[in-house]
Amino acid sequence: MLELTGLTAGYHGGTVLHGLDLSVPAGTVHAVVGHNGAGKTTLVHTVAGLMRPDAGTVRLDGRDVTGQPAHRIARAGIGLVPQGRRVFANLSVAEHLRLSYRPPRGGDASRPSVWTPARVLELLPRLGERRGNRGADLSGGEQQMLALARALLGSPSVLLLDEPTEGLAPALVRQVHELVTTLAEEGIAVLLVSPSPATAARCADTLTVLTSGRVGLRLDGAGAREDPTALHAALELAPTGA
Amino acid sequence: MELLDAHLVPAVDGVAYGLLLFVVAAGLSLAFGTAGVLNLSHGMLYAIGAYTGTELSDGTWGGLALGLAAGTAAAALAGAGLSAATVPLARRGHLAQALLTFGTALVGGDLLIQFFGADELPVRVPGALDSSVHLLGHRYPAYRLCFIAMAVALAAFGTWVLTRTRVGAAVRASADDPQMLAATGHNPRAVHTGVLAAAGALAGAAGVLGAPIIGPGPGTSENVLMLSLVVVVLGGLRSLWATLAASVAVGEVQTLGVSVLPDLAPYLLFAAMAAVLVFRSRFTEPEAHEERGPSSDPVSRLRRLLAARWENRPRAAAPAPTAPARLGAWLHSAGWRQAVPLLVLLAVLFALPGVLDPYSISLAGSALALGLLAVSVTVLTGYAGLPTLGQTAPFAVGAYATANLADAGWTAGPVQIVLSALAAAVFSAVTGPAVIRARGTTVLMITLAVGELTSAVINQVKSVTGGADGLVGFPATRALWSGEGMTEERELYVYAAVVAVVAVALTLLVLRSPAGKLLTGTRGAEARMRASGHPVGRYLLVAHICAGALAGVGGSLMVTVQQYLSPADVGFEIAAFALLAVVIGGTTSVIGALLGAGLIVFTRDWVAGSWPGHGPLLLGALFIAAVYLLPRGLAGLRTAVGRPATAVSTGKAAP
Numbered sequence: 001m002l003e004l005t006g007l008t009a010g011y012h013g014g015t016v017l018h019g020l021d022l023s024v025p026a027g028t029v030h031a032v033v034g035h036n037g038a039g040k041t042t043l044v045h046t047v048a049g050l051m052r053p054d055a056g057t058v059r060l061d062g063r064d065v066t067g068q069p070a071h072r073i074a075r076a077g078i079g080l081v082p083q084g085r086r087v088f089a090n091l092s093v094a095e096h097l098r099l100s101y102r103p104p105r106g107g108d109a110s111r112p113s114v115w116t117p118a119r120v121l122e123l124l125p126r127l128g129e130r131r132g133n134r135g136a137d138l139s140g141g142e143q144q145m146l147a148l149a150r151a152l153l154g155s156p157s158v159l160l161l162d163e164p165t166e167g168l169a170p171a172l173v174r175q176v177h178e179l180v181t182t183l184a185e186e187g188i189a190v191l192l193v194s195p196s197p198a199t200a201a202r203c204a205d206t207l208t209v210l211t212s213g214r215v216g217l218r219l220d221g222a223g224a225r226e227d228p229t230a231l232h233a234a235l236e237l238a239p240t241g242a
Numbered sequence: 243m244e245l246l247d248a249h250l251v252p253a254v255d256g257v258a259y260g261l262l263l264f265v266v267a268a269g270l271s272l273a274f275g276t277a278g279v280l281n282l283s284h285g286m287l288y289a290i291g292a293y294t295g296t297e298l299s300d301g302t303w304g305g306l307a308l309g310l311a312a313g314t315a316a317a318a319l320a321g322a323g324l325s326a327a328t329v330p331l332a333r334r335g336h337l338a339q340a341l342l343t344f345g346t347a348l349v350g351g352d353l354l355i356q357f358f359g360a361d362e363l364p365v366r367v368p369g370a371l372d373s374s375v376h377l378l379g380h381r382y383p384a385y386r387l388c389f390i391a392m393a394v395a396l397a398a399f400g401t402w403v404l405t406r407t408r409v410g411a412a413v414r415a416s417a418d419d420p421q422m423l424a425a426t427g428h429n430p431r432a433v434h435t436g437v438l439a440a441a442g443a444l445a446g447a448a449g450v451l452g453a454p455i456i457g458p459g460p461g462t463s464e465n466v467l468m469l470s471l472v473v474v475v476l477g478g479l480r481s482l483w484a485t486l487a488a489s490v491a492v493g494e495v496q497t498l499g500v501s502v503l504p505d506l507a508p509y510l511l512f513a514a515m516a517a518v519l520v521f522r523s524r525f526t527e528p529e530a531h532e533e534r535g536p537s538s539d540p541v542s543r544l545r546r547l548l549a550a551r552w553e554n555r556p557r558a559a560a561p562a563p564t565a566p567a568r569l570g571a572w573l574h575s576a577g578w579r580q581a582v583p584l585l586v587l588l589a590v591l592f593a594l595p596g597v598l599d600p601y602s603i604s605l606a607g608s609a610l611a612l613g614l615l616a617v618s619v620t621v622l623t624g625y626a627g628l629p630t631l632g633q634t635a636p637f638a639v640g641a642y643a644t645a646n647l648a649d650a651g652w653t654a655g656p657v658q659i660v661l662s663a664l665a666a667a668v669f670s671a672v673t674g675p676a677v678i679r680a681r682g683t684t685v686l687m688i689t690l691a692v693g694e695l696t697s698a699v700i701n702q703v704k705s706v707t708g709g710a711d712g713l714v715g716f717p718a719t720r721a722l723w724s725g726e727g728m729t730e731e732r733e734l735y736v737y738a739a740v741v742a743v744v745a746v747a748l749t750l751l752v753l754r755s756p757a758g759k760l761l762t763g764t765r766g767a768e769a770r771m772r773a774s775g776h777p778v779g780r781y782l783l784v785a786h787i788c789a790g791a792l793a794g795v796g797g798s799l800m801v802t803v804q805q806y807l808s809p810a811d812v813g814f815e816i817a818a819f820a821l822l823a824v825v826i827g828g829t830t831s832v833i834g835a836l837l838g839a840g841l842i843v844f845t846r847d848w849v850a851g852s853w854p855g856h857g858p859l860l861l862g863a864l865f866i867a868a869v870y871l872l873p874r875g876l877a878g879l880r881t882a883v884g885r886p887a888t889a890v891s892t893g894k895a896a897p
Contacts, residue, residue, distance in 0.1 A: 048425055049424070049425075050421050050424070050425070069424065069429070070421065070424035070425050071423075071424040071425075071427050071428055071429045071430070074424065074425050074426060074427035075427045079425075080422075080425040082422065082425070086419055086421075086422045088414070088415045088418045088419060088422070088423075089418055090414050090417075090418055091411055091414060091415055091418070095411040098408055098411060099408060099411045099412055099415060099426060099428070100426045100427075102426075102427050150422075150426055151425075151426075153426075154426065154427050
């Protein structure tokens with residue numbers, strides 16, 4: 001369960017997120033859509049600890065992890081699949097798996113399940129075929145799988161996916177969505193960020209339209225799939241930039 | 243066969259020497275390649291190991307083991323300390339690190355001399371190894387053979403850790419993307435500290451074990467640093483095997499080369515380095531810098547050139563405002579505030595002869611010469627984005643040109659200045675193509691090679707340069723065509739000040755013109771400049787030539803003011819000082835560079851005058867203080883005073 005309250009963050013001289021409230025219960029997918037500059041990646045980076053929030057709290061399963069360094073937040077159970085995948089160019093797939101695998105210490109009951117390299121390879125068999133290849137030598141889809149595997153190997157209770165289908169072929173996009181649904185069924189709370197409402201609506205339980213760093217609209221996924229007009233209206237009306 | 247036989251001993255020596263360099267250079271390369279720290283105090287870490295090992299080694303195995311443990315631990319601790327020291331510099335680039343680590347090296351070197359004395363220490367090895375063995379009919383020191391085995395083991399262990407273990411994977415991942423390493427639950431700070439401690443440990447262990455080969459002494463740090471920099475340049479940062487090959491090659495040059503080709507040996511190292519630069523190793527990033535003009539056929543180039551000129555014309559032909567209006571506008575603009583420090587500096591410059599004693603005045607003259615060198619470094623570093631350690635080369639060309647001209651009877655100042663500038667410009671035109679193709683730290687390495695190669699030539703061509711003895715006794719320069727030669731300090735100083743003011747004024751005019759903006763644009767957004775049709779390579783070459791000419795003028799001034807010339811005046815240390823003066827000054831500030839040079843000369847020669855022998859310590863302290871207290875250099879002070887709130891709090895770069 002991920003809970004953000006009053007989250008405010010920004011860069012030198014400009015606030016990007018303005019007191020955002022958002023929660024992702026375990027086992028659900030919360031999609032955040034918005035135009036470029038709406039604050040989607042800032043949101044992900046703030047939750048993952050790559051940026052410090054100026055105000056507000058980030059709670060993970062009730063624990064306050066606000067402002068902690070990224071590696072602590074990762075160990076607390078937040079997995080990040082960043083925009084642009086950012087796989088390690090000079091590490092082989094096998095090294096990625098070995099480096100990222102962190103068996104949870106003690107019997108941490110809040111973790112939905114433990115991901116071992118073997119289990120990740122079962123879910124993403126393509127990576128097994130490419131074990132010896134360097135990150136830089138993988139295709140876009142394979143890199144996306146590797147980035148996902150890297151996040152899963154920390155056995156996260158929350159998964160942050162920043163534009164996971166960016167630049168992928170339609171068939172792969174569908175595969176990513178199926179994976180997201182599967183992972184949510186495993187009990188992981190998924191925060192999915194996407195510029196496209198259609199992709200987001202397909203697997204989301206809840207949808208938030210981010211407008212200039214504020215919640216522009218919030219609706220449930222089923223409603224958005226049935227009648228996307230409200231969603232589209234919110235996005236078209238949302239001004240770009242701030 | 244006989245020839246082979248005669249050179250067997252130096253050849254094996256070369257392997258030992260090379261492996262020693264490999265262990266040291268591996269540490270340097272590790273710190274730079276994976277932790278992003280350009281550690282100019284790496285040689286000092288070696289010296290720490292060498293001194294510690296030598297003090298503790300009493301000719302027993304236990305002594306060697308104790309020395310190895312203590313020396314490695316001490317150097318590892320120093321490395322970890324360096325990691326902590328670079329935390330506040332995380333966003334400040336390699337030049338700030340260079341300032342810090344060079345300062346640390348100076349301070350550390352001075353402290354080591356305090357503790358262990360200024361003499362080279364004798365090194366004792368365990369009794370069992372203090373003998374010689376038979377090697378294909380030759381007697382060979384057993385210790386060296388043993389060292390070869392130990393170095394190979396150390397190298398193999400290091401390679402195994404880096405490429406086969408999870409720790410090694412974390413290290414390589416942190417080199418690639420520390421943020422993502424953190425997002426996988428690893429603490430990148432811990433990795434950074436660990437890497438620098440390991441790099442220090444490598445240097446320290448090499449120092450303990452290698453003391454019988456490169457022993458502890460006052461020159462050890464610089465010697466080891468220079469050789470390992472050469473190895474890193476030759477071997478590149480990507481492959482340990484390439485580094486190994488480069489190390490052994492350098493080792494052979496230093497041993498076999500000296501025994502086979504004694505006359506050419508000083509060049510061999512730099513010839514190898516130059517060859518690598520010409521053939522472009524993978525050390526540089528050529529894909530980003532290749533000339534990729536839209537098309538290279540001469541007609542379309544000419545057309546573009548004409549079009550560019552045509553576009554510029556209307557601006558130049560715009561009706562000029564009348565003089566009073568211009569003055570009013572200028573007074574209301576920020577221009578006057580920029581000019582105030584300039585005017586103050588000018589007033590101080592010409593008031594100095596009235597207040598200083600002759601010795602200080604002559605120091606001030608040297609400071610001006612060094613200041614011009616620093617300004618030329620600013621042009622390259624701050625404007626063209628080519629941080630350079632090699633501007634002492636054109637500086638030297640100008641200096642030796644002036645000395646030789648004076649010797650040949652050409653003593654008129656203007657003639658000396660112009661011809662020295664020309665000679666330095668021609669020199670820079672020759673070296674330019676090798677320099678301008680690289681960017682960033684690679685430029686530092688390449689220009690270092692250029693500077694060192696020039697130093698080697700200076701030491702060899704004795705008929706022109708006087709070799710290591712330098713040149714003295716040439717006729718004094720005359721300020722103009724007529725009149726007596728200047729010998730009095732005040733005269734010389736005024737001459738130097740006038741020349742410096744003219745040269746700096748010209749430089750400022752050029753930098754404030756559209757030409758300066760083109761350079762700034764190139765530094766800031768090179769790809770965009772290329773994409774909009776600018777021949778970036780040509781701009782950089784022109785900048786390199788002009789900066790060379792400026793350095794040549796500085797060299798000429800130095801000779802005139804000092805009335806002697808020694809190779810130390812144009813050596814690596816001066817190159818480093820010039821670059822550090824620029825960093826202290828604020829990188830893009832011409833006036834800051836002059837003040838930085840003044841501050842360095844003041845600290846090294848004037849303050850240290852009251853505490854003899856501690857010039858390096860004071861300079862080191864100055865550098866370390868400057869890196870923390872003046873994050874944007876002396877130029878940042880002015881901005882901070884003028885606009886305290888905005889400029890400081892946002893932390894943006896000085897305009």
